[in-house]
Amino acid sequence: MTLENHGPALWFGLLGTPLLIAAGQVLFKLTSATTGEFGPRGLVHLLFNPLMIGALAIYGIGTVIWIFVLKSVPLTIGYSFMALTFCFIPLLASIFLGETLTLRYFVGAFLIIGGMVVINS
Numbered sequence: 001m002t003l004e005n006h007g008p009a010l011w012f013g014l015l016g017t018p019l020l021i022a023a024g025q026v027l028f029k030l031t032s033a034t035t036g037e038f039g040p041r042g043l044v045h046l047l048f049n050p051l052m053i054g055a056l057a058i059y060g061i062g063t064v065i066w067i068f069v070l071k072s073v074p075l076t077i078g079y080s081f082m083a084l085t086f087c088f089i090p091l092l093a094s095i096f097l098g099e100t101l102t103l104r105y106f107v108g109a110f111l112i113i114g115g116m117v118v119i120n121s
């Protein structure tokens with residue numbers, strides 16, 4: 001099965017879900033900077049942390065979108081798109097956290113995308 005016959009909504013889900021997951025990871029990283037010690041008090045503080053709530057909401061939205069994507073494509077094809085999280089997370093970390101992108105990142109992202117092309121063609 002190839003993906004050429006599908007509309008923009010499916011492509012939005014295939015590309016948007018990994019992007020939402022990546023955004024959630026950035027929010028989890030930002031949350032970690034404000035988290036106290038592990039224990040009952042720290043856990044309660046974490047549960048009410050706006051960044052944590054936002055990260056969980058983004059993950060939840062991504063999960064709902066993903067369920068609808070899986071109605072249209074086999075899991076073996078759709079799940080290969082989740083590899084894009086390994087491309088999106090460093091990009092978002094560079095933009096929002098100031099982390100450095102190296103040549104190894106670009107080579108790895110190229111290999112991931114190349115693998116996706118092979119899997120889905």
